Amino acid sequence: MAYSDKVIDHYENPRNVGTMDKEDPNVGTGLVGAPACGDVMRLQLKISDDGLIEDARFKTFGCGSAIASSSLVTEWVKGKTVDQAMTISNKDVARELSLPPVKIHCSVLAEDAIKAAIEDFKKKRAARKAQAS
Amino acid sequence: MLKLPIYMDNHATTPLDPRVLEVMLPYLREDFGNASSRNHVFGWKAEAAVKKARQQVAELIGATDQEIVFTSGATESDNLAIKGVIEYYKSKGDHIITLKTEHKAILDTCKRLERVRQERLDELKLLRLGQLAERDVSPEEVAELAAKHDLENDATYKKWAEMPTGGARVTYLDVEQDGRVSMEKLEEAMTPKTVLVSIMFANNEIGVVQPVAEIGALCRRKGILFHCDAVQGIGKVPFDVESMKVDLASITSHKMYGPKGIGALYVRRKPRVRIAPIIDGGGHERGMRSGTLNVAAIVGFGHAAQLAREELADEAARILRLREKLRKGLTDALDMTVLNGSLEHRLPGNLNISFAHAEGESLMMGIKDVAVSSGSACTSASLEPSYVLRALGVDEELAHSSIRFGLGRFTTEEEVDFVVNLVVDKVRKLRDMSPLYEMAKEGIDLKSIEWTAH
Numbered sequence: 001m002a003y004s005d006k007v008i009d010h011y012e013n014p015r016n017v018g019t020m021d022k023e024d025p026n027v028g029t030g031l032v033g034a035p036a037c038g039d040v041m042r043l044q045l046k047i048s049d050d051g052l053i054e055d056a057r058f059k060t061f062g063c064g065s066a067i068a069s070s071s072l073v074t075e076w077v078k079g080k081t082v083d084q085a086m087t088i089s090n091k092d093v094a095r096e097l098s099l100p101p102v103k104i105h106c107s108v109l110a111e112d113a114i115k116a117a118i119e120d121f122k123k124k125r126a127a128r129k130a131q132a133s
Numbered sequence: 134m135l136k137l138p139i140y141m142d143n144h145a146t147t148p149l150d151p152r153v154l155e156v157m158l159p160y161l162r163e164d165f166g167n168a169s170s171r172n173h174v175f176g177w178k179a180e181a182a183v184k185k186a187r188q189q190v191a192e193l194i195g196a197t198d199q200e201i202v203f204t205s206g207a208t209e210s211d212n213l214a215i216k217g218v219i220e221y222y223k224s225k226g227d228h229i230i231t232l233k234t235e236h237k238a239i240l241d242t243c244k245r246l247e248r249v250r251q252e253r254l255d256e257l258k259l260l261r262l263g264q265l266a267e268r269d270v271s272p273e274e275v276a277e278l279a280a281k282h283d284l285e286n287d288a289t290y291k292k293w294a295e296m297p298t299g300g301a302r303v304t305y306l307d308v309e310q311d312g313r314v315s316m317e318k319l320e321e322a323m324t325p326k327t328v329l330v331s332i333m334f335a336n337n338e339i340g341v342v343q344p345v346a347e348i349g350a351l352c353r354r355k356g357i358l359f360h361c362d363a364v365q366g367i368g369k370v371p372f373d374v375e376s377m378k379v380d381l382a383s384i385t386s387h388k389m390y391g392p393k394g395i396g397a398l399y400v401r402r403k404p405r406v407r408i409a410p411i412i413d414g415g416g417h418e419r420g421m422r423s424g425t426l427n428v429a430a431i432v433g434f435g436h437a438a439q440l441a442r443e444e445l446a447d448e449a450a451r452i453l454r455l456r457e458k459l460r461k462g463l464t465d466a467l468d469m470t471v472l473n474g475s476l477e478h479r480l481p482g483n484l485n486i487s488f489a490h491a492e493g494e495s496l497m498m499g500i501k502d503v504a505v506s507s508g509s510a511c512t513s514a515s516l517e518p519s520y521v522l523r524a525l526g527v528d529e530e531l532a533h534s535s536i537r538f539g540l541g542r543f544t545t546e547e548e549v550d551f552v553v554n555l556v557v558d559k560v561r562k563l564r565d566m567s568p569l570y571e572m573a574k575e576g577i578d579l580k581s582i583e584w585t586a587h
Contacts, residue, residue: 003498011498017566034584035530035569038492038509038518042568059568063494063509067566112585 003064004098010068015075018057020044025128028121030113039066039106043073043113047121051082058113065103069093069110082118137502139548143388143482143541144337144365145506149433150390150542156436157392160429168426169417179428186435193438194363194382195373196399202418203431206396207364210383211238211331213398213422214360217408218329218381219246222358223297226326230304232314232333233524234341239331239362243303250300261290302326311475312341312525320351329358334382335366338508338521338537339474340483342366349378358406364388364396368441369449369480374399380406386430390542391437395430398422452540453481455549459538460484462553467560469573471531473508473522482540485522487531488556490570491563496536499559503552508535530569530579 003011020027026046033040039062046055056074060067072093077085093099093107140148160182168183170176187198204210219227227250231239255272258279262270265282284290304322309315314332323330330352335342345361352359360381363372367382368389374382385396400406400421414423464470469489485508488496493507508519509532517523518532527535538552564570569579 008498011495014566019571031568031582032585035533035579036528036584038494038530038533040568040584059566059571061490061567061569062492064498066492067495 006072006097007064007068007099010071010097011064014058014067014071016055016057016071016078017059019059020046020055020057025124026121028117028119028124030116030118030120032112032116033062033066033109035061038062039109041066041070041109041113043070043110043117045077045085045114045117045121047082047118053077053080053082053085062106062109063103065097065099065106066109068097069099069106070113072096073110073114077114082121085114086118088114135547135551139503139552141538141540141544141548141552142504142506143539143544144340144537145539146387146393147390147541148543149392150437150440152440153391153433153437157429157433160432164428166428168428169415179426182428182432183426186431186438189435189439189442190384190397191399193372193442194367194384194399195375197402199419200374200399200402202398202400202421203426203434204396204398204422205394206387207236207362207383207385208238210385210396210398211236211360211362212242213408213411214381214383215239215242215329215331216246216411217421218358218360218406219301220299220409221407222328223299226324226328227297227301228304228324228326229301229329229331230306230319230322230327231331232308232343233305234308234312234336234339234521235331235333236337236362236364239333240305243301243305243331246301247303248300250298250302253298253300254294257290257293258284261287261293264289308524310526311478312336312339312473312521313475313478314343314348316344316347316351319348320355323355323357327355327357329360331360331362333365334361334363334372335369335480335483336474336521337365338506338519339485339525340365340480341474342370342478342480344478345372345379346377352380353378366480368438368445369452369482371445374401381408386434386437389437389441392430392433395427395434397434448542449481452542452544455544455546456481456484456538456540458546459540459549459553460486462549463556466553466557469570471527473525473527473531473535482544484538484540485535486538487527487535488560488564489531489534490567490573491534491560492567493534493536495563496534496556496559499563500552500555503555505539506537508537509533 022029028045030043041060044057058070060070090107090111093110166175166179168179187201191198262278358380361379363382364385380401382399387393417423471487473485493509508522522532
């Protein structure tokens with residue numbers, strides 16, 4: 001199966017690979033997928049108190065399309081507000097990378113990873129507020 | 134000078150040996166005759182060439198030329214052996230024993246025969262329930278009426294169901310962790326209705342070699358026919374139908390540096406094994422496989438078989454040394470690698486290895502100048518990894534991380550060195566971006582995490 005040039009580019013030069021301190025109150029971590037299915041994505045977002053995504057890091061176990069999908073969304077979410085990031089859909093990712101039908105699940109995983117990371121951040125913030133009050 | 138891309142997928146197919154091509158060429162040019170033409174020199178030449186090739190193939194496996202039936206390849210040979218035996222011996226029984234790790238040509242043939250039997254039983258149920266209910270019965274009513282009339286214990290239905298159905302019952306045996314069949318489990322699975330055991334010589338994914346001689350001896354003792362899909366092992370490790378007591382064996386040319394589209398089924402003459410044909414026509418191949426013979430391909434197949442026989446010992450030793458260099462090179466440099474299948478009972482050219490936490494398909498993408506295969510099935514619609522690895526009990530994540538290297542006649546030491554360096558580098562790169570590798574290194578038990586399966 002031939003990969004699109006964009007998939008190959010992200011696979012060969014992945015953007016924003018890395019790990020953030022998951023204990024940091026401003027870091028939201030999303031871990032989605034399953035090893036048994038052959039793909040696991042971890043997306044970490046550093047979010048300011050006013051809800052701006054300042055930085056993003058990923059690590060992915062999966063095929064080239066999964067790696068490219070996660071690499072792409074780290075680029076896309078940076079500089080966006082949490083609300084804006086929540087509107088990124090798997091269709092945008094699939095279209096940008098020209099994913100074939102069998103690889104659509106990779107883009108779904110990338111969307112899930114964004115949502116899971118933001119969810120984690122919101123939970124942390126709520127817990128912090130509860131503690132403070 | 135190292136030439137890219139490197140071919141290391143010799144289980145999928147092998148390149149045509151230039152020496153084989155040379156002997157084929159005249160039969161694609163001036164010697165184009167039909168081997169069945171009995172009354173002119175074109176036919177005689179073709180017939181003589183086929184006879185010689187038949188002897189060359191027979192000699193490779195310790196058979197006689199009259200026991201070789203040419204087919205279009207191993208898939209056809211497997212179909213012919215199984216369907217042919219089941220049809221011919223239908224009055225004797227209809228039970229087949231095979232392995233879960235067999236090639237799809239075996240498994241899907243068996244599944245079709247199971248379906249044929251089930252369809253016949255469904256018809257019989259309908260007929261018998263019609264008699265019992267004294268009216269026409271529709272298929273939708275079968276379940277309800279079968280319960281009402283206690284069909285499973287109905288003597289007439291039971292008698293009918295034991296009559297030949299044209300299909301088969303099949304036992305798919307598990308293999309041990311090393312990929313080999315347990316002789317005890319095989320013997321336990323045998324019933325008075327068992328007519329055929331079909332077990333491969335060497336596995337196409339993991340290269341594990343089955344105890345064929347022991348299986349042959351057991352089958353002979355029990356009066357059960359033994360078919361061996363010997364595609365992957367023949368020409369790589371010694372195979373002898375006499376000492377191994379094989380009754381039927383599938384062979385293909387393109388896994389031993391011959392042309393594609395030609396194969397053979399060995400059918401034993403003493404004691405005589407009979408099969409019904411699946412292709413009818415002009416009665417070629419002693420009625421077992423009609424169709425004009427592909428003379429050029431048969432000539433190539435014969436020559437490939439002769440070369441394999443003459444060079445087997447030296448070639449096996451050379452390839453084994455390279456395979457071990459590859460294996461040690463990879464496992465010395467990388468942690469968390471797992472060899473899939475027995476090391477001891479394995480084809481010299483096979484290495485199937487899982488690089489934990491580095492996904493197979495992305496690894497293949499990283500080593501795109503090297504042709505290999507992966508047990509990861511990310512490209513297929515099912516997302517299920519290799520059924521062979523799963524049958525061995527290999528963890529799904531490791532199955533997704535497996536790579537099959539197939540070394541062959543034309544693999545060089547330089548290529549092996551290049552592949553070791555490249556794979557080590559790419560596995561490290563993938564692990565650097567793998568959350569699983571990071572977690573494993575931190576000592577987190579990945580099994581303890583609740584994953585969101587999708």
